[in-house]
Amino acid sequence: MIKLFNRKAKALLLSLGIALTSTAAIADNVKIALIPGLTADAFYITMRKGAEAAAKAVGAELIYQGAAEWNVGLQVPVLDAIIARQPDAILIAPNDKDQLIEPLKRAHAAGIKIITVDTFIGNGVYQTGKGDADFPMSYVASENVLGGQMAARALAASIGEKGKVYVSSLKPGVSTLDQREQGFREEIAKYPNIEVLDTQYNDQDPNKAAAQFQAVLGRTPDLAGVFGANLFSAVGSANGAEQAGVAGKVKIAGFDAPASIVDDLKNGTLEMTIAQHPAEIGYFGVMAAYAVITGNPAPTKIGTGFTVMTKDNIDDPNVSKFLYTE
Ligand code: T6T
Numbered sequence: 001m002i003k004l005f006n007r008k009a010k011a012l013l014l015s016l017g018i019a020l021t022s023t024a025a026i027a028d029n030v031k032i033a034l035i036p037g038l039t040a041d042a043f044y045i046t047m048r049k050g051a052e053a054a055a056k057a058v059g060a061e062l063i064y065q066g067a068a069e070w071n072v073g074l075q076v077p078v079l080d081a082i083i084a085r086q087p088d089a090i091l092i093a094p095n096d097k098d099q100l101i102e103p104l105k106r107a108h109a110a111g112i113k114i115i116t117v118d119t120f121i122g123n124g125v126y127q128t129g130k131g132d133a134d135f136p137m138s139y140v141a142s143e144n145v146l147g148g149q150m151a152a153r154a155l156a157a158s159i160g161e162k163g164k165v166y167v168s169s170l171k172p173g174v175s176t177l178d179q180r181e182q183g184f185r186e187e188i189a190k191y192p193n194i195e196v197l198d199t200q201y202n203d204q205d206p207n208k209a210a211a212q213f214q215a216v217l218g219r220t221p222d223l224a225g226v227f228g229a230n231l232f233s234a235v236g237s238a239n240g241a242e243q244a245g246v247a248g249k250v251k252i253a254g255f256d257a258p259a260s261i262v263d264d265l266k267n268g269t270l271e272m273t274i275a276q277h278p279a280e281i282g283y284f285g286v287m288a289a290y291a292v293i294t295g296n297p298a299p300t301k302i303g304t305g306f307t308v309m310t311k312d313n314i315d316d317p318n319v320s321k322f323l324y325t326e
Contacts, residue, residue, distance in 0.1 A: 030060035032289050033082045034282065035075065037093040037118060038204065039066040042258040042324035043231055043278050044093070047117065049325060050279030051091065054286035062286065063087060070170065070204040072099045083107050089289035091140075091282075093118040096173045101133045108135045113292045117141065117285040118278075119175045127300045138288040140302040142276045144176045147255060147306060148183025148229070150274055154308075155188075155225045155253040158271045162193035163224025166216055168209050168233035171201045180229045180255060194224075202233060209236025214244050223250050228270075231256035238269045257309060257323050265311045272310045275322040280304040 034051050036044030048064050055062035065082060067074035075095045082090060083106060090112055094100035101121050104114055114136040116124075122133025155165060167184060169177045181199060188194050200216065202209040209232060217223050217240075226241075228234030234254030241247045248268035254261065257275035264270040281304050288298040307322040314320060 027294050028059070030058070030290060030293055031063065031085075031087040032060050032286055032293075033063040033065065033085070033087040033090045034117070034285070035078055035082060035090065035092040036064075036066040037075075037095060038070045039068055041204075041231065042326050043118075043256055043276065045326060046324040047278035047282035047285075050282030050284075051286045052282075053279075054283040054290075058286070058290045060286065060290060070095055070174075072096050075100070076103045079103050079107065083110055083112065086110070087112060088293045089113040089115060091115045091117045091285045091289060094121050094175075095119070097121050097124075097175045097178075098173060105132075105135070113137050113289060115140065115285055115289050115292075117281050121175075124175060125300075137292045138285075138298050138300050138302060140281050140285040140288060141176070141304065142281070142306060143303050144179035145183035145186075147274050147276075148180035148185075148227075149187040150183075150306070150308065151180070151227050151229075151253040151255065151272075152184045152187035154272050155227055155251060156191050156194060158251040158253070159194070159224040161191050164195045164197055164220055164222060165225040165227065166197040166223075167199045168212065168226055168228045168237045169199050169201050170204050170230055170233065177229050180227075184227050184229070202236060204230075204232050206232045206236030206239060209233050210240035210243060213237045213240025217244055217246065217250065225251040225253070228252055228254040231258055234270065234273060235260060235264070238264045241269055257307075259323055259326065261309070262314055262320075262323070265309060265314050268311065272308055275307040275309055275324075277304045277306070277322060278324065 072095045115138045116136050117140045120139050124139050126134050126136045128134050167181050200212040226237045228237040251271050254270050254273035284302050291298040
């Protein structure tokens, strides 16, 4: 049945380059699923809110289901359960860029439109007619290489452009983290007096990130800085610095913005953090899904913004509004 389309939602779609070309483009009973990287993460909780707002605007049903850990072995059964519910589209943050290709092919073969949000499969370039991972319709995410470059510049400035640093990350094969590290390393290579030590992978466990901080500090007493490349890496490294009594001395540039980050910024444990805009990712992910479900074109790549947070700007409501919600 054809129905009137929310004017605000239509204007937003147009600003994104998504044009609903005919009245036949409006559909009832649209079912869209969102599978986060994991459930217990303020980043995805905030993404879900944006997705729900968009689903409400277009009158679609949003199903939200995920695993409690960042683990391919747990995400794939969630995906299979969602496929069995036959949604029109699945938005998913794949836990691994290679290992989710085959499972997602099953969804694609079942006629479900796939959009990846936050993380990608393959190389994240879709609808090219090339490769076996180009079937998703769109990729909606932050510009993660750029985020890594921004963190590198901030960390370099805070350590006087010299000294030893390392990257605290989730695990190899996660597109977002790999890209942030790539951007960080490319940019930091421009500072000849900065040495980058081995990356520490924490499996999305802040306690592990804290323990790794202390272990690296133990063998590198002149450690100057850390790039905590996502929420658990940043928070865990900050905790590690506090436990070791070097908060503010070893500089930490973080990524992501849970509410707890405010204290870390204000007391100097964290120099800065790069807040992503997960609500935008969820919102535009649903809008892109709605467009393709209704036979309309959507961009194959939608990039969302960042807000850099420091102790000097975190009380500004235009900045703090990008703190994630729980
Ligand atoms: O940094 C986000 C997300 O972008 C990344 O893909 C995985 O980690 C987070 O969810 C934060 O925990």
